[in-house]
Amino acid sequence: MNLIPDLITAIPEVTIVVLTLLLLLYGAFIGNKSTGTVSWLSIIAMCLAAILVISTPAERVTAFNQLFIVDEFANYAKLLIIISAVLTIILAMPYNKRENILHFEYPILILFAVLGMMMMVSANDLISLYLGIELQSLSLYILATIRRDSVKSAEAGLKYFVLGALSSGILLYGMSMVYGFSGSTSFDNLSIVFENYSGNNSNIGVIVGLVFIMAGLAFKVSAVPFHMWTPDVYEGAPTPITAFFAIAPKVAAMILLIRILIQPFGEFFDQWQQIIWFISAASMILGAFAAINQKNIKRLMAYSSIGHMGFILVGLVAGNESGTQAVLLYLTVYLFMNIGTFACILAMRRQDRMVEDIDQLAGLSRTNPIMAICITVFMFSMAGIPPLAGFFGKYFIFKAAIEANLYTLTVLGLLASVVSAYYYLRIVKLIYFDDALDSFDLPVGKEISIITIGMSIVVVFFIFIIWPILNTTAIAAATLFAI
């Protein structure tokens, strides 16, 4: 046991812990006046962590008795998580000022959640996995209810908490089963144990445990049939937090799911592939059909994210290197599209109140043409229409699926994407074809404008930046399959 090298391996996480605790102290002394400062400082802390993530050596390193792993795969996910958290805090600052949610805990809790997610993606043991999940979940429960005087927010938080705790329980139960039947919790040891299993029937307990673990993690990525909480929580939580919910925890849980299924449970590929196949197909189809009738844009985004998770899981069903690479690419694209869309949703205000009804977007192209173009870009991108970014996400996902001979799933998925195109188009229709209502409150604020326009530029010109992203994701995916 030598602590120092281990701590150096985990230097981005350590940095975040130390800075978060300092900021917490600072906030506790100064009080809610310090919210602005704490927000900016936490953005700086995360940028610092991001720099450390980028500059960490590329090869695979484990630390803390193999509890913790750092590789390109984890690093890429960490960058995505940090980017989404930073953008969330930027979006949240003007929003919180207007809605009067001036708690200094807000950025601190996001930092803790980010820390939990970074531990999740770096987990190399069932125990550290669980610790990471709990740290992020507990922070997120509080964030969902941060608007204490709002019934909806409280309901969302409570629902999230109860169901989240249930899923954590299921996860923990599965982990205990796996431990009981294999005698280890470390991913590395589990791989070795399972390799000797081939042809042996005594692994039924492990499979049951695996199913429980998958159910728990499927809840975290809100895949069908564990998706029920998503629309309610999305609707009730404050909008910047919804944006955060839609991206960061899903990135973390998806990465974790991939790592755990590919690495220690790789031997059980045939068993878990069927389950993930079903979850993926069901998510794509439900995401496509259930969103059609939604009136609230946040609920619509919830179903849309369920659908996207279905598409991403196709890459996992493929179970090959290009599938994992496609998942990373899709998550990146998903981050850009979602942050952009939620920034637009944040700009939907009338008489200083949020409006969330989709019909309120009618005729936006007359009152705010730039925002109209941006939303249109995001919607066409989510529908997967080339040449926008969303198309490339889907293209590489289904390319991997074809390589794994998943023809049925590919055709199902693409047809689901046609159905989902309908409700994305409905928003475009409202914006361009319908008569104008009153303008939304102007100006929308420079943070929102910059993020919206920036993200739509990224989505439109994604064809020019796809190559470096593909290279990075290829390296990241390769590290997972190297062993």
Next chain:
Amino acid sequence: MEFFPVISLITFLPLIGVLFILLVRGDEETVARNARYTAIWTSSATFIVSLFLWINFDNTTADFQFVEKIEWIPGFSTSYHVGVDGISIFFVLLSAALTPICVLASWKSITKRVREYMIAFLILETMMIGTFVALDFLLFYIFFEGVLIPMFIIIGVWGGERRVYSAFKFFLYTLAGSVLLLVAILVLHYESGTTDIPELLSYNVPVEIQPWLWIAFFASFAVKMPMWPVHTWLPDAHVEAPTAGSVILAGVLLKMGGYGFLRFSLPMLPIASEQFTPLIYTLSVVAIIYTSLVALAQEDMKKLIAYSSVAHMGFVTIGIFTASQYGLQGSIFQMLSHGIISAALFLCVGVVYDRIHSRDINRYGGLVKRMPKYSAIFMLFVLGSVALPGTSGFIGEFMILIGAYKANTWVALLATTGIILGAAYMLYMYRRVIFGELLKDDLKEILDLDFRELCIFTPLIILVIWMGIWPQPFLDVMDVSVKNLLENYQLALNR
């Protein structure tokens, strides 16, 4: 001049126009005026540059010319690869020629949101030209699908009463077909390891998967074409789209389906194409006879022309799948000719629609007394559409029918009835609109074509007559490419 990227210039020049339009500031009137002028100048410039392609085109080789290839996604053997050959060059010219005409045709009829309209049209032009010059399957798909976005907006914003329904139907129909094409592209990529079209053309696709790929291709191209029974989006889209939207739909977008069959289905999947030829013949013959009869019963001029387009496209598919020199050249020629004639017919409808705001045939009658110039021009295009010798329509359909007689006499015989029916519905419509008593009061005040409208029609008139009397320059250009395609096709069948 050797390495001048002329194709990229043609493809992306309209986008530069878009940038300029975006930069225009000022009150609504100024913006509209500047948007119109920028659009007409950029699209005309694009057309002039595209003429350069034709002038410098080498008739003696079947290779792709003016090729540009830039690495794009290296690990996936996908590149930015563009070029033209004898098959695609005329489609590029057609797209480049029709866009300025469309802009001119919308000069006065589009008064609201002119800036967005012109932007949509210029983006549409880039996408259309890109579709025909792309020599990478993924790149082709990107342009092919990208067309949907501006067209959806054009139909939905500037269309008629049922524009929302039509726009959705158009979009979802086409998208549903196209995703199957995407699956086929992915399978081809997996099998061959490349998406490069020249490489795929020389790649022998395994016989077992050819039928599946063919069906997937067919799903996309048949919807786009459109073939019976997936043609129902077309009448709706045509009726509701603004005049210029209909012109582009009929003039260029329908040709993408035919181009797809020519470029992909036939040469890449020869064995499956051979197997499925009876299916194509059947559907085409049904399309020709059925939609002609439907056209006969139409009261709406645009709908009538839309159904006639389906029938004319039936000839094209027959010609392509006869896999003969006459059939293929006839098909390409027919697509070009139909691109011009149907565009002109929609413009003719647009002329009276701008004045009376009705497309109902019964709403008109006796126009010849007030509008002699219009009646003469309309007559010419109607006759072109019914394939009168001396017009371009005759050459195309005649060549197709020669090819079809050699391949299958019954198909040719049944298809010929389409020409008779075509004459019936077109002339019947013409008689009711142009001749008869001038009874309606507002028609008594109607004005003949003005200078701008004459400018729109003049190039189309010249082309229709030129192609009808002296088609050789057009046929020469496509000759070698078509021969080469057919040689490879026969080789693949005999292997």
